Amino acid sequence: MSSEDVAGVHDVVVVGAGFAGMFMLHRLRELGFDAVVVERAGGVGGTWYWNRYPGARCDVESMQYSYSFDPQLEQEWEWSERYSGQPEILRYANHVADRYDLRRDIRFDTTVEQADWDDEARQWLLLTDRGVYRARFVVMATGCLSTTNEPVFEGAQTFAGATYHTGSWPHEGVDFGGQSVAVIGTGSSAIQAIPVIAEECAALTVFQRTPNYSVPARNQPLDPAEQADWKASYRERRAEMLDQRAAMLQRLPDSEDLAKEATEDEFARRMEERWAVGGFTFYRGYGDIVFDAESNERIAAFVRGKIADIVDDPEVAALLTPHNTIACKRPCLDTRYYETFNQPHVRLVDVSQTPIERICAAGVVVDGQEYPADAIVYATGFDAMTGTLLRMNITGRSGRRLADHWDAGPRTYLGLGIAGFPNLFTVSGPGSPSVLTNMIPSIEQHVEWIGRCLVELRERGAATIEAEPDAEASWVDHVNAVADLTLYPTCNSWYLGANIPGKTRVFMPLPGFPPYVEVCEDVAADNYRGFAVA
Numbered sequence: 001m002s003s004e005d006v007a008g009v010h011d012v013v014v015v016g017a018g019f020a021g022m023f024m025l026h027r028l029r030e031l032g033f034d035a036v037v038v039e040r041a042g043g044v045g046g047t048w049y050w051n052r053y054p055g056a057r058c059d060v061e062s063m064q065y066s067y068s069f070d071p072q073l074e075q076e077w078e079w080s081e082r083y084s085g086q087p088e089i090l091r092y093a094n095h096v097a098d099r100y101d102l103r104r105d106i107r108f109d110t111t112v113e114q115a116d117w118d119d120e121a122r123q124w125l126l127l128t129d130r131g132v133y134r135a136r137f138v139v140m141a142t143g144c145l146s147t148t149n150e151p152v153f154e155g156a157q158t159f160a161g162a163t164y165h166t167g168s169w170p171h172e173g174v175d176f177g178g179q180s181v182a183v184i185g186t187g188s189s190a191i192q193a194i195p196v197i198a199e200e201c202a203a204l205t206v207f208q209r210t211p212n213y214s215v216p217a218r219n220q221p222l223d224p225a226e227q228a229d230w231k232a233s234y235r236e237r238r239a240e241m242l243d244q245r246a247a248m249l250q251r252l253p254d255s256e257d258l259a260k261e262a263t264e265d266e267f268a269r270r271m272e273e274r275w276a277v278g279g280f281t282f283y284r285g286y287g288d289i290v291f292d293a294e295s296n297e298r299i300a301a302f303v304r305g306k307i308a309d310i311v312d313d314p315e316v317a318a319l320l321t322p323h324n325t326i327a328c329k330r331p332c333l334d335t336r337y338y339e340t341f342n343q344p345h346v347r348l349v350d351v352s353q354t355p356i357e358r359i360c361a362a363g364v365v366v367d368g369q370e371y372p373a374d375a376i377v378y379a380t381g382f383d384a385m386t387g388t389l390l391r392m393n394i395t396g397r398s399g400r401r402l403a404d405h406w407d408a409g410p411r412t413y414l415g416l417g418i419a420g421f422p423n424l425f426t427v428s429g430p431g432s433p434s435v436l437t438n439m440i441p442s443i444e445q446h447v448e449w450i451g452r453c454l455v456e457l458r459e460r461g462a463a464t465i466e467a468e469p470d471a472e473a474s475w476v477d478h479v480n481a482v483a484d485l486t487l488y489p490t491c492n493s494w495y496l497g498a499n500i501p502g503k504t505r506v507f508m509p510l511p512g513f514p515p516y517v518e519v520c521e522d523v524a525a526d527n528y529r530g531f532a533v534a
């Protein structure tokens with residue numbers, strides 16, 4: 001704890017030094033603000049600092065999962081694979097921190113324990129485990145998936161082996177050589193980790209509650225010619241990305257055709273082509289996948305057919321086969337996921353009907369049967385989008401707790417501001433496209449918007465900005481109305497908070513990046529419509 005932090009008052013405190021917090025700090029400095037970042041980790045990178053599990057890799061292609069704010073940076077940095085692995089992305093994050101000399105204003109190993117709005121001083125007071133920070137503005141750059149979900153299993157503390165969570169993996173790595181490993185969960189993290197852990201360990205048991213659809217990523221070394229091609233037209237391609245509903249370009253053009261109207265031949269040809277190309281492009285072959293149940297079922301059936309083809313044992317294939325709506329939960333990409341279950345040392349245990357009963361010293365018990373394990377990997381996900389914000393005990397005007405304000409689900413205006421919580425911004429907050437998009441362009445859009453807003457307030461001599469309750473209420477209605485046009489609200493996804501017992505079921509992100517950006521621009525141009533500025 002340094003003395004200036006204890007007594008110091010900053011223009012802005014940014015919470016989090018992931019991709020959002022790093023760029024926010026850089027932009028604030030450029031705009032002449034005195035800003036400091038507090039970060040609970042010992043280094044930069046956010047998600048990529050914590051999620052070091054075997055096989056961790058970005059599902060968005062490298063040329064697109066990168067900052068665009070500095071053309072020199074994007075020209076100089078060389079990516080090595082179609083999709084970057086976690087170590088490479090973390091190297092990139094560290095490079096950015098060094099290149100823009102960010103570390104001198106980042107306080108690492110500092111956890112915010114409470115954040116209170118002081119109405120008299122018109123400042124935020126942040127209590128951390130390393131001292132107190134005061135600032136006129138706070139930017140929560142805390143990430144959407146940064147608080148792990150750790151389900152309580154009876155007897156878990158009696159387990160004699162080692163336990164790990166994919167979302168907070170040991171930095172020194174884990175050697176599973178010769179071990180029996182249990183993996184609990186089959187979401188994106190598990191689907192990436194399982195094939196790699198299976199290569200290392202002696203025996204692998206996967207406990208699956210809900211089977212997941214997964215499409216091959218088709219990762220490969222990045223062709224230097226392709227990289228050069230991107231760099232030759234980066235400006236144009238970045239602009240084109242921002243016109244897409246998920247802020248990313250696909251290898252094959254998005255189609256607005258309706259799957260249910262395609263002939264058998266046409267449907268099979270298109271889906272096979274996209275399966276072969278791999279990645280999210282698979283989900284963009286038809287425009288109605290998340291809008292029309294019949295079309296969705298047709299695409300889901302195609303993937304079910306692939307699972308049946310790949311998995312040798314029909315019983316295992318049946319267990320791995322989902323019957324819910326495809327792309328309703330976050331789509332998964334894999335490298336030899338289903339193939340892994342053909343290996344003799346890999347076993348799948350269905351816990352959909354009979355949940356995990358308990359954990360004992362020797363392993364995991366289901367329906368009275370003990371599955372021995374030397375190590376347990378919890379791949380059980382996150383308290384998404386709201387977990388980290390709520391954990392910070394934020395209180396706004398008149399001591400109102402964010403937890404109370406969000407009692408019936410998160411409420412924001414544009415996913416950027418919260419009524420009753422002046423001068424508090426959220427980057428990729430609930431109510432913004434965030435997790436339904438390529439996160440880095442989404443982050444950049446929010447950071448640019450917040451930066452411009454702060455300059456405007458400074459120029460006007462205004463001390464506060466706060467979302468108006470009516471604007472927030474209409475925005476919440478708007479997000480719900482847009483989500484209700486899709487199939488998203490129909491399944492038990494973390495988008496809805498359905499993975500956390502007791503969490504209010506509300507669809508949290510807003511589908512559609514370009515119309516959202518248009519609204520943000522319009523609000524700013526219209527004198528920050530819906531915000532009270534004083």
Ligand code: N01
Pocket residue numbers: 056057058059060145151166184185186187188189190191192207208209210330351356379380381382435494499
């Ligand atoms: O978490 P998840 P994740 N008993 O919530 C199971 C991003 N991400 O870490 O489906 C038994 O998807 C749970 O079962 P069910 C991406 O946005 C990105 O895998 O709830 N099982 C599920 O199978 C992703 O969506 C990338 O029935 C239990 C699993 O645990 C998000 O992070 C890579 C259980 C959790 O799956 C989260 O993915 C990885 C219990 N009590 C992740 N509780 C890239 O871009 C939970 N489960 C590459």
